[in-house]
Amino acid sequence: TLRWVWAVLRGLLSVVLVPYLLIRFVVHTVLSLVRSALLVVLLLCGAVVAAAVVITTIVAVPVAAPLLGLFQILLNMVHRAYPVIVRAALRQRLLVVGGAGLSFWLCWTHLVPALGTELIPPVHQGEFNLDLTMPVGTPLLHTAAITATVEQVAAGLQAVERVVTTVGSDGTATSSADEGEHTAHVTVYLQDGTPPQAEDRIIENLRQQLSRLPEVDTEVSYPALFSFKNPIELEIRGDDLHLLRRTSADAVGIIAELPGLADVRSTLQTGNPELQVVYDRERLSDYGLDLRAVAELVRNKVQGRVATDFRREERNIDILVRLREDDRLGVEELKRLTVNPSGDVPIRLSSVARIRIAEGPSEIRRIDQQRAALVTANIQGIDLGSAVLSIESAMAGMSFPPGFSFLISGQNEEMERSLDSMVFALALAIFLVYIVMASQFESLIHPFVIMFTVPLAGIGAIAALYVVNIPLSIVVFIGFIMLAGIVVNNAIVLVDYINTLRAAGMAATEAIVQAGTVRLRPILMTTMTTVLGLLPMALGLGDGAEIRTPMALTVIAGLVSSTFLTLVVIPTVYSLAVRASKET
Known part of the structure; x- marks a missing residue:
């Protein structure tokens, strides 16, 4: 086993x-x-x-x-010249500090207003849209023929890769009220690597060629990136639709003459033709008819009424009851409609109402519970802030009917709100930096001296933006907020070493000169490494460079100016602070 x-x-x-x-x-x-x-x-x-x-x-x-x-x-x-420069600056303290203050004042009062403002720098994405509008009532085939001509013109331009066209409107919720068979949408795609200057030339060339087409309004737009609103949106508010349309047309004519504005148009366009039935209340009363009952009867006969539904394969199909097309589409046919089908003597609609051919409004837009017309425009060659100022000046000289007013919204409204937020964020960043340094230095004077580097950085940043013609925008303010936390580093290193030498028994002037001489090389090296790291971003290489370049240029220029001025101005301000503390 x-x-x-x-x-x-x-x-x-x-x-x-x-x-x-x-x-x-x-x-x-x-x-x-x-x-x-x-x-x-x-x-x-x-x-x-x-x-x-x-x-x-x-x-x-x-x-x-x-x-x-x-x-x-x-x-x-x-390194050899710096001690000589610092000693000379310490002998002329008020002149050095006054010169720095004067430079900042000149930048703030003369250069900043000349910079202009905008929400976000325009980003060239290699494509743009052409919105074509023809008179209301234009047949779809005629709109398609004109759009085909525009498509051939756009496709024949150099650097254009392909063109996509949409004629008419699909009638969905995303379609605007002024879209229909008389409108078309053309999207132009450019070849990869097309520079922004070439894109601007293509758009200007298309504007010139399409301006020769009769009764065709053209508007250029770009794919929505950061804002879905037009650069310029002028709201004209009033109660009377006819006066509102006329006033908006006058505003379009005035704004179109302003330099730097293109594709100016109003949302109140020519409306669709319609038949209007105006009832005579006295005649209705004489015949003993009710206005509401007669109006509902006419509506049901012309427009139809869902009497019941038919169920087929789990689908409910409405059954619409109305007159035959030959009996309801025409003025004479409407006049012959009987408005009292149960009466002994038939009464025709022409006996109790007046039928007229009129033009209905293209849209009824309400803003803050008030009727309004929207005048839109694109900017070309100028910044958003300058365009708004010119429009406000032009509108101030225009006579408005009683009860009418105007307001510039669109990206301008978003820009004002965003810039106010950025100013608050910049002030908060400066305050937080000061609080942190005050807690570390256990002093209120020395952090105040260090904070002088922030306006010194603003001198170089504002001057650089003015030279390269870059307006103030959200990305520029982001650069300023970054500067508020970066530029104080050099001053912290310098002031901290001055305090260390003074604590060792060295005189204030000698401590300032020796600290600046010792810390000169580290300050210059840290500045150079930061500048070189941001240099590729500032050169504007690759897609989306329009967003990165202003921020990088702001940081680089502010850091460079702050570094060189810090090495001279901060020791001078520190000397004045020490002298004032001794006197007190």
């Missing part, structure tokens, strides 16, 4: 052990091969990197050595 049990156990063991050893051998072999392959790959990559470093060093050292030598010479010259 024991032999039989041992034989069974040995057989089972061999059945389990043999596959286990086989699997272990295979796995071990595969892992060994993978490890060897990874080792070889890593060795090859290391060899390639080492070779690249050696080759780069061999090639770059002869080129970089003169530049590094020149940089070292300039740094030594600055």
Whole structure:
């Protein structure tokens, strides 16, 4: 029995052990091969990197050595000249501080108003839209023929890759009230790598060519990125629709003459023709008819009324009851409608109402529970703030009917709200930085001295924006908020070392000069590394550069000006603060 049990156990063991050893051998072999392959790959990559470093060093050292030598010479010259400059500044404290204050005042009062304002820098996405509008009532085929001409003109321009056209309106909820068979939408896609200047030239060329088409209004728009509103939206408010349409047309004529504005149009366009039934209440009363009952009867006969529904394959189909088309589409047919079907003597509609052909409004827009017309426009070659000022000046000289008013909204309203928020954020950032430094220095004077670096940074940033003609925008204010936390670093390093030397028993003037001399190289190096890191962003390379460039340029210019002025102005302000504290 024991032999039989041992034989069974040995057989089972061999059945389990043999596959286990086989699997272990295979796995071990595969892992060994993978490890060897990874080792070889890593060795090859290391060899390639080492070779690249050696080759780069061999090639770059002869080129970089003169530049590094020149940089070292300039740094030594600055290092030797700095103590002389600081001592001269300390002898003319009021002149240095007054000059810095005067520079900031000139930038604030002369350069800032000349910069202009905008919500977001326009981003060129390589595509734009052409919205074509023809007179109301234009047949769809005629609209398609004109749109085909526009499509051929756009496709024939250089750098245009393809053109997509939509004629008419699909009638969905996203369609506006003025869309219909008389409107078309053309999207122009440009080739990859088309510069913004070429895109502007293409749009201007299209505007000139399409202006020759009779009775065709063209508006250029861009895909929505940060705002769904037009750059310029002028709200004209009033109760009378006819006066509102006429006033908006006058405003369109005035705004279209202003420089820098294009594609000016009003939302109150020519309305659709319609038949209006005007009931005579006295005649209705003479015949003993009810106005509401007669109006509902005419509406049901012309427009129809759902009498019941028909169920078919789980679908409810409405059954609409109305007159035949030959009996309801026309003035004479409407006049012959019987308004008292249950009466002994039939009374025709022409006996109790007057039917006239008129023009209905294209839309009835209400803003703050008041009727309004919207005049939209695009800006071209000027900033949003300058365009708004010119429109306000032009509208101030325009006579409005009694009870009418105007308001500029659109991106201007968003810009004012956003800029106010950014100003508050900048003030809050400066306050928080001051609170943190006051708690660390255990003083209110020294953080106040350090905070002088913020207006010093503003001098360089505002001057740079003025030189390159970049208006103030949200991204520029983001750059200023970043500057509020970056530029104080150099002053903190400088003031902290001055306090350390003074605590060791050194005189204030000597401590200022020695601290500036010792901290000169670290301050310059930290500034240079930050500037070089932001330089690719400031050069405007790649898509979306219009957003990145203003922010990077603001930080670079503010940091550079703050660094050089900090090394001279902050020691002077510190000396004045020390002198004032001694006198008190």
